[in-house]
Amino acid sequence: MAGQHEKLQKGDGLLLVDVQRDFCAGGKLAVEGADEIVPLLNSWIEAAAAKGIPVYASRDWHPLRHPSFQPQGGKWPPHCIADSDGARFHPGLRLPEWLAITKGVRFDQDQYSVFDQTGFAVQLLRDGVKRLWVGGLALDVCVFASVMDGLQAGFAMQLIRQATRPVSRKDGDEALRMMARAGAVIIDHSQGVEQK
Numbered sequence: 001m002a003g004q005h006e007k008l009q010k011g012d013g014l015l016l017v018d019v020q021r022d023f024c025a026g027g028k029l030a031v032e033g034a035d036e037i038v039p040l041l042n043s044w045i046e047a048a049a050a051k052g053i054p055v056y057a058s059r060d061w062h063p064l065r066h067p068s069f070q071p072q073g074g075k076w077p078p079h080c081i082a083d084s085d086g087a088r089f090h091p092g093l094r095l096p097e098w099l100a101i102t103k104g105v106r107f108d109q110d111q112y113s114v115f116d117q118t119g120f121a122v123q124l125l126r127d128g129v130k131r132l133w134v135g136g137l138a139l140d141v142c143v144f145a146s147v148m149d150g151l152q153a154g155f156a157m158q159l160i161r162q163a164t165r166p167v168s169r170k171d172g173d174e175a176l177r178m179m180a181r182a183g184a185v186i187i188d189h190s191q192g193v194e195q196k
Protein backbone atom coordinates (compact mmCIF):
# COMPACT_ATOMS: atom_id res chain seq x y z
CA MET A 1 0.00 0.00 0.00
CA ALA A 2 1.57 3.30 -1.08
CA GLY A 3 1.37 6.02 1.49
CA GLN A 4 3.07 8.21 3.95
CA HIS A 5 4.91 5.42 5.75
CA GLU A 6 7.79 5.92 3.34
CA LYS A 7 8.49 9.03 5.45
CA LEU A 8 9.30 6.94 8.53
CA GLN A 9 12.87 7.65 9.51
CA LYS A 10 15.43 7.16 12.25
CA GLY A 11 14.30 8.94 15.42
CA ASP A 12 10.65 8.04 14.76
CA GLY A 13 8.39 5.69 16.66
CA LEU A 14 4.97 4.23 15.87
CA LEU A 15 2.31 4.42 18.57
CA LEU A 16 -0.86 2.31 18.39
CA VAL A 17 -3.37 3.44 20.99
CA ASP A 18 -5.75 0.88 22.51
CA VAL A 19 -6.55 -1.26 19.46
CA GLN A 20 -8.40 -3.68 21.72
CA ARG A 21 -11.38 -5.97 21.20
CA ASP A 22 -13.70 -4.05 23.51
CA PHE A 23 -13.29 -0.95 21.33
CA CYS A 24 -14.01 -2.86 18.12
CA ALA A 25 -17.17 -4.42 16.64
CA GLY A 26 -18.94 -6.61 19.19
CA GLY A 27 -16.94 -5.13 22.07
CA LYS A 28 -18.22 -3.55 25.29
CA LEU A 29 -17.42 -0.03 24.12
CA ALA A 30 -17.33 -0.44 20.35
CA VAL A 31 -16.16 2.56 18.34
CA GLU A 32 -17.83 2.86 14.94
CA GLY A 33 -15.52 1.80 12.12
CA ALA A 34 -12.77 0.69 14.50
CA ASP A 35 -12.10 -2.54 12.62
CA GLU A 36 -11.50 -0.58 9.40
CA ILE A 37 -8.27 0.92 10.71
CA VAL A 38 -6.57 -2.43 11.33
CA PRO A 39 -5.27 -3.11 7.77
CA LEU A 40 -3.85 0.41 7.59
CA LEU A 41 -2.20 0.03 11.00
CA ASN A 42 -0.71 -3.26 9.83
CA SER A 43 0.85 -1.54 6.83
CA TRP A 44 2.44 0.98 9.19
CA ILE A 45 3.66 -1.76 11.53
CA GLU A 46 5.21 -3.56 8.59
CA ALA A 47 6.93 -0.42 7.33
CA ALA A 48 8.22 0.41 10.82
CA ALA A 49 9.56 -3.11 11.35
CA ALA A 50 11.34 -3.01 7.98
CA LYS A 51 13.13 0.18 8.96
CA GLY A 52 13.92 -0.77 12.55
CA ILE A 53 11.50 1.86 13.90
CA PRO A 54 10.21 0.96 17.40
CA VAL A 55 6.54 0.07 17.74
CA TYR A 56 4.57 0.83 20.91
CA ALA A 57 1.09 -0.47 21.63
CA SER A 58 -0.94 0.80 24.55
CA ARG A 59 -3.78 -1.01 26.25
CA ASP A 60 -6.50 -0.07 28.66
CA TRP A 61 -6.17 -2.61 31.46
CA HIS A 62 -8.79 -1.95 34.10
CA PRO A 63 -9.43 -3.66 37.40
CA LEU A 64 -13.00 -4.75 38.10
CA ARG A 65 -15.02 -1.83 39.46
CA HIS A 66 -12.67 0.73 37.92
CA PRO A 67 -13.69 4.33 38.69
CA SER A 68 -14.28 5.04 34.95
CA PHE A 69 -17.12 2.47 34.86
CA GLN A 70 -20.75 3.59 35.04
CA PRO A 71 -21.69 1.39 38.03
CA GLN A 72 -18.90 3.20 39.91
CA GLY A 73 -20.15 6.62 38.82
CA GLY A 74 -17.85 6.92 35.81
CA LYS A 75 -18.55 7.76 32.20
CA TRP A 76 -18.10 4.40 30.43
CA PRO A 77 -19.62 0.93 30.43
CA PRO A 78 -17.20 -1.58 31.95
CA HIS A 79 -14.54 -2.42 29.33
CA CYS A 80 -11.00 -3.78 28.90
CA ILE A 81 -10.97 -5.60 32.22
CA ALA A 82 -7.46 -6.88 32.87
CA ASP A 83 -6.86 -10.36 31.44
CA SER A 84 -10.33 -10.57 29.86
CA ASP A 85 -10.86 -11.33 26.16
CA GLY A 86 -12.10 -7.80 25.62
CA ALA A 87 -8.76 -6.40 26.76
CA ARG A 88 -6.82 -8.32 24.09
CA PHE A 89 -5.55 -6.59 21.01
CA HIS A 90 -7.67 -6.84 17.86
CA PRO A 91 -7.04 -10.36 16.50
CA GLY A 92 -6.17 -8.93 13.07
CA LEU A 93 -3.42 -6.68 14.38
CA ARG A 94 -0.04 -8.05 13.34
CA LEU A 95 2.35 -6.93 16.02
CA PRO A 96 5.99 -7.87 15.55
CA GLU A 97 8.37 -6.87 18.34
CA TRP A 98 6.59 -4.18 20.32
CA LEU A 99 6.51 -2.58 23.72
CA ALA A 100 3.28 -2.54 25.69
CA ILE A 101 2.12 0.52 27.57
CA THR A 102 -0.39 -0.56 30.17
CA LYS A 103 -2.68 2.11 31.57
CA GLY A 104 -5.92 2.50 33.46
CA VAL A 105 -4.75 0.17 36.22
CA ARG A 106 -5.25 2.55 39.12
CA PHE A 107 -8.12 2.34 41.59
CA ASP A 108 -8.27 6.07 42.20
CA GLN A 109 -8.28 7.58 38.70
CA ASP A 110 -8.43 6.86 34.99
CA GLN A 111 -5.53 7.40 32.59
CA TYR A 112 -6.53 8.31 29.04
CA SER A 113 -3.04 9.32 27.96
CA VAL A 114 -0.19 6.88 27.28
CA PHE A 115 2.06 9.45 28.98
CA ASP A 116 0.01 9.64 32.18
CA GLN A 117 2.19 8.15 34.94
CA THR A 118 3.45 5.32 32.73
CA GLY A 119 7.07 6.38 32.27
CA PHE A 120 6.58 6.22 28.51
CA ALA A 121 8.45 9.48 27.83
CA VAL A 122 11.54 8.03 29.53
CA GLN A 123 11.40 4.94 27.33
CA LEU A 124 11.10 7.10 24.20
CA LEU A 125 14.23 9.00 25.21
CA ARG A 126 16.05 5.71 25.79
CA ASP A 127 15.01 4.56 22.32
CA GLY A 128 16.12 7.84 20.73
CA VAL A 129 12.58 8.64 19.59
CA LYS A 130 11.80 12.30 18.90
CA ARG A 131 8.75 11.97 16.71
CA LEU A 132 5.74 9.68 17.05
CA TRP A 133 3.33 8.60 14.33
CA VAL A 134 0.02 7.83 15.99
CA GLY A 135 -3.08 5.80 15.22
CA GLY A 136 -5.66 3.88 17.24
CA LEU A 137 -8.69 4.40 19.45
CA ALA A 138 -10.47 6.50 20.20
CA LEU A 139 -9.64 9.75 18.43
CA ASP A 140 -11.55 12.01 20.83
CA VAL A 141 -10.49 10.23 24.04
CA CYS A 142 -7.20 8.35 24.48
CA VAL A 143 -5.62 9.32 21.13
CA PHE A 144 -6.40 12.98 21.83
CA ALA A 145 -5.05 12.87 25.39
CA SER A 146 -1.90 11.05 24.26
CA VAL A 147 -1.13 13.42 21.40
CA MET A 148 -1.61 16.48 23.62
CA ASP A 149 0.61 15.04 26.37
CA GLY A 150 3.25 13.99 23.82
CA LEU A 151 3.46 17.56 22.55
CA GLN A 152 3.65 18.82 26.12
CA ALA A 153 6.53 16.41 26.79
CA GLY A 154 8.42 17.82 23.80
CA PHE A 155 7.84 15.14 21.16
CA ALA A 156 6.75 15.85 17.61
CA MET A 157 3.36 14.19 17.13
CA GLN A 158 1.97 13.13 13.76
CA LEU A 159 -1.54 11.75 13.72
CA ILE A 160 -2.48 9.49 10.82
CA ARG A 161 -6.00 10.70 10.07
CA GLN A 162 -7.30 7.46 8.52
CA ALA A 163 -5.80 5.29 11.27
CA THR A 164 -8.14 6.45 14.03
CA ARG A 165 -11.89 6.68 14.75
CA PRO A 166 -13.83 8.78 17.27
CA VAL A 167 -16.48 7.80 19.80
CA SER A 168 -18.38 10.90 18.67
CA ARG A 169 -17.92 12.49 15.26
CA LYS A 170 -18.37 15.99 16.65
CA ASP A 171 -15.85 15.48 19.45
CA GLY A 172 -13.48 13.86 16.97
CA ASP A 173 -13.56 16.94 14.71
CA GLU A 174 -13.00 19.19 17.69
CA ALA A 175 -10.11 16.99 18.89
CA LEU A 176 -8.46 17.29 15.45
CA ARG A 177 -8.72 21.08 15.57
CA MET A 178 -7.31 21.24 19.10
CA MET A 179 -4.40 18.91 18.32
CA ALA A 180 -3.49 20.87 15.20
CA ARG A 181 -3.69 24.14 17.12
CA ALA A 182 -1.39 22.69 19.80
CA GLY A 183 1.22 21.77 17.18
CA ALA A 184 0.40 18.22 16.12
CA VAL A 185 0.66 17.44 12.43
CA ILE A 186 -2.41 15.76 10.97
CA ILE A 187 -1.37 13.41 8.19
CA ASP A 188 -3.55 12.20 5.36
CA HIS A 189 -2.22 8.70 4.68
CA SER A 190 -2.25 9.11 0.90
CA GLN A 191 -1.89 12.87 0.50
CA GLY A 192 0.63 13.94 3.15
CA VAL A 193 0.24 16.82 5.55
CA GLU A 194 -3.41 17.76 5.95
CA GLN A 195 -3.32 20.31 8.71
CA LYS A 196 -0.48 22.01 10.44
Ligand SMILES: [Zn+2]
Nearest residue numbers: 060068080104
Ligand atom coordinates in the same frame (compact mmCIF):
# COMPACT_ATOMS: atom_id res chain seq x y z
ZN1 LIG B 1 -10.86 2.68 29.76
